[in-house]
Amino acid sequence: MMIEGMNMNNTKNAYFLIIAAVITWSLSGILVKSVEAGPLWISLIRSLGGGIFLLPYVFKERIYPAKYVLSGSIFMAIFILSLTITTRISSAAMAISMQYTAPMYVIAYSFYTNKKIEISKLIVFILIFIGILLNTFTTLENSNILAIVSGIITGLSFVFYSYSLQKVSHGNLLGIVSLINIGSAIIYAILLIFNHSAPPTSLKEIGIITISGIFISGISYALYGAGLRKVPMEKALILCLAEPILNPIWVYLGKGEIPHTYTIIGLFFILIGAIIDRLFNKNKN
DSSP: GGGGGSTTOOHHHHHHHHHHHHOOOHHHHHHHHHHOOHHHHHHHHHHHHHHHTTGGGEEEEEEEHHHHHHHHHHHHHHHHHHHHHHHHSHHHHHHHHHHTTHHHHHHHHHHHSSSOHHHHHHHHHHHHHHHHHHHHHHHHTTTTTHHHHOOOOOOOOHHHHHHHHHHHHHSOOHHHHEEEEEEEEEHHHHHHHHHHOOOOHHHHHHHHHHHHHIIIIIIIHHHHHHTTTTTTTTHHHHHHHHOOOOOHHHHHHHOOOOOOHHHHHHHHHHHHHHHHHHHHHHHHO
């Protein structure tokens, strides 16, 4: 691949790869808004495209334990599907902001198990919770309860997917992502047997979703993985926070969708909470 030939001794190149990955991820909202296919079909074709593109990395080294690849596939399937549903039935800004509520659930679980909480974590929890409440006001105003439910599922499933990914202790990272994508695609294919989700309306639409899947679920991870060779993780994670800002911008430019004021304010609170959480984690490390 071209990125393997880039000079990774140049830190600027590494930052460029991270930024390119984030920009690519941010295109998911405009993808969902641009096609007529149902969420299940979008998720299936997108995951399959990314999984097949990264398939060569599966054979670089043995990947295990398999049970966490399986759980990663299940939670990735839930995450992508719920994110797609939320984007389809609400605004792209609301959908992508709910993905970044993940730290709140981790903090809540930590408090449940340890019966204590640090002030910094409490601040993060409150900020993200306010963001969720503001998003809830938007959906209640539009009588769209399903949007907030699918949004919460998006954040929760992302936590469990991330946990599963961390537990796959052996194997090439891109190979692991490939198997998880393919596993998710199989789950979607099984669900389609029991759910008559609207299929793509044309070969052009299939092409759009497939190419988007290759870029969003495939090439982007290759770019991100290559960039992480030189860019510290905490700095990469801060750069990733550009995704929920860029996502609704592309949808606005492409489809003219303007998020509700409450959604924009809620996104701001969630982003601030996520930034503070990552800065405190950086200081701990």
